[in-house]
Amino acid sequence: MNWLSEPLLASLVAMLQAVVILLGVVLLGAVLTVVERRLLGLWQDRYGPNRVGPFGSLQLVADMIKIFFKEDWIPPFADRPLFVLAPAIAMASLLLSFMIIPITPGWGVADLHIGLLFFLAMAGINVYAVLFGGWSSGNKYALLGAMRASAQTLSYEVFIGLSLMGVVAMAGTFNMREIVNAQEGLWYVVPQFFGFATFLIAGIAVTHRHPFDQPEAEQELADGYHIEYSSMKFGMFFIGEYVGMVLISALIVTLFFGGWHGPWLPPIVWFALKTGAFLVLFVLLRASLPRPRYDRVMSFGWMFCLPLTLINLLVTGAVILLADPL
């Protein structure tokens, strides 16, 4: 057994971890579709899906069977290559971002020095999914949705990075694991509250979740950019949205709520609890808020969030310099 050298063993373990995390995230995204419907049902005085299996527990299986066996229709007027590529980008860019999330001291896929930048890059790529999907569908509603998405993402990408720079400045690194370790004493949500608030807003916008779901606004655009998609291609957009929710929640926990840190319970439980709390928040927002007009969403980003992040960064920098002059 001497071929099983130490480095090989380590890389095998790392690969195994990566596969487990990948499957875990995709599964979690799928489960969330049902969890969201049950939670919405709870808050809306109705049952939600409760027919398949005990307490509706097998609803997910039924949904999967349905979505896999639906006709995978590509409209004849669509731009085929882009049409097929779009859902793949939607899913892949978000899944790749999970690479940088340190789940527990021992779990995580990669420990990149530029961890946070990698996420920002992937979030930038993610908008191509919407753009391609909307453009290649050859449908006016999809096009309007894509136009909204590009305008919205442009506005929000500007300050999603800026909102995190306070954290980076305090921790002195882009590496996620080191950022978590730097929060052992005090979670960054306290000194970086405005950074947290703006990142939460931008995170919702990036995942096109309500109330920033203008690109797919059901009442206006009848589903927007993915209106022509069916079967698993639609499924990838759909699950991609939930994967995005998980990603943003995990990032918030990692960057602002001390990651796996917490007393008594094991790290993995803390991480799961905190992430779960933000996932529920995402659902609660959808249940409770109306949708603002998309141009107001844009002006809110530029006129309010951007200045706020800039001021936040300025103050953070000043405090760091005052406390610890170079």
Next chain:
Amino acid sequence: MSADTLTTEPAATGAADDPVVVALRQRFGDHALLVQPTLTGMPVLWVARESFGDMLRFLRDMPEPFEMLYDLSATDERLRAHRHGLPEADFTVFYHLLSVSRNRDVMLKVALREDDLALPSVVSLYPCANWYEREAWDMFGIDFVGHPHLTRILMPPTWQGHPLRKDHGARATEFDPYTLTVAGQEVEQRALQFKPEEWGMQREREGTEFMFLNLGPNHPSAHGAFRIVLQLDGEEIVDCVPDIGYHHRGAEKMGERQSWHSYIPYTDRVDYTGGVMNNFPYILAVEKLAGIEVTERAKVIRVMLAEMFRISSHLLFLGTYLQDLGAMTPVFFTFTDRQKAYEVIEAITGFRMHPAWYRIGGTAMDLPKGWEKVAQGFLDWMPRRLREYERTMMDNAIVRERTRHVAAFTTRDALTWGVTGPNLRATGCNFDLRKQRPYGGYEQFDFEVPLGRHGDAFDRGQVRIEEMRQSLRIIQQCVDHMPAGDYKADHPLTTPPPRERMLEHIETLITHFLQVSWGPVLEPGEALSMVEATKGINSYYLTSDGNTMSYRTRIRTPSFPHLQQIPALMRGGFVPDLIAHLGSIDFVMADVDR
């Protein structure tokens, strides 16, 4: 009233003393008009084709003017037997004007010969005549000279004939079996092709190429089979053209083929969220023709159920209005409330949405035992919920931002476009028929008329919430003071006649038999009744020719002009504003197309 008394005796209605008639006589001379005695409650004046345009202008511009062209349609007179003393006519076009400042109406009628079915268009005087004239063209083939776009509006463009003419079939069995050949299908397909020019829109302007977005007839926010084609520059609406007729079922034509009694269930389906509210104007008009005065108990029962349906309809409005603004939860809550309302309605009538529960001369049944408890339960439930909707939604910053100053119009605009009901009152115009022209016993009730100020999408929502409170007040008064007595009038034309008396002697048995088999025969005449329905003023203008069936049933619904107004409001707006406006109008397509 027999056929012989249907003459031009002005004394019959006192219309000759009407200040409007006097003013018209002074201006146009004694012979310019002929007063027709009717039971419509307004002066009905026959005027010549040459002078009616001037008269309309005079009425529109006089002090305390007739601001609104309330209705415009036609009658095919060719088979009408009882029309002594009226001018010779094959077709009649009538213009029903309404004055809010005078709280009076007047109807002008123009006689037309079959070989010369043409009239000057009045779109330049009253913009809302546009769709009404198109409908008259579609249904009767009357040409309105000078109309900007005289095409079919309710029937498909390929339709042959004009359905409301007496020589057009009313039943499927009067036609050959329907076939669709390949060639025929191609013709139909071609007719469906969208060409912006045919809709009066341009493809480009100053180098900007516009995008045409087809919204509907199948779209989540179109509230039924409604289509509106948008001419977009980015997301800005340059122009838009509503297209209706997808829900047309020919309710007016059916009125000519159903007995006075058996037509009642058809009215339920005109504004299908309004239930018995639709029976109300029809039954009131029939009772005018029959000369029936119903009992106090029947009046109060009717008012109570009509208000129940007003609440139910407004709740549906509130839920979908907020959903159109992107709030997904309220609609589930308002549907819970509607369920509570339906429990009361079901306990009393046995049905939910379409009880068809009013009868000529009363109601179908008396109130069941213990109805007060059910009704009181609903009355106790609702106020807390309404407060909650106001707190969570109408005070919400996003809702306010989406609806404040969106699709706002003034009282003047509203009257010009024929807007009535809560949409009119949202502009601050205090015109509620239940107060201004109490009908069916409303004068006995104590309630207020909520008004808005800005006439925007927000006020249209807020006014309706307030109206629900007032309706609850009215229902509470019904519960507290329900009069004892009979629920049916003691009148030979009450249909169906009280069954208890049916077996007493042969006369009552024969009457019962005739009225439930053939239906009651009403004296010749014309009657019109308006009610403040859930969405605005709804009226039935019935013409009886002394038969078991109506000769002409004209249904004027509020949603029809409300939709016609959309382009005037939306030019320059954004797509989300259009959705907010569509949500705030509160229309159902059945109420538009009939």
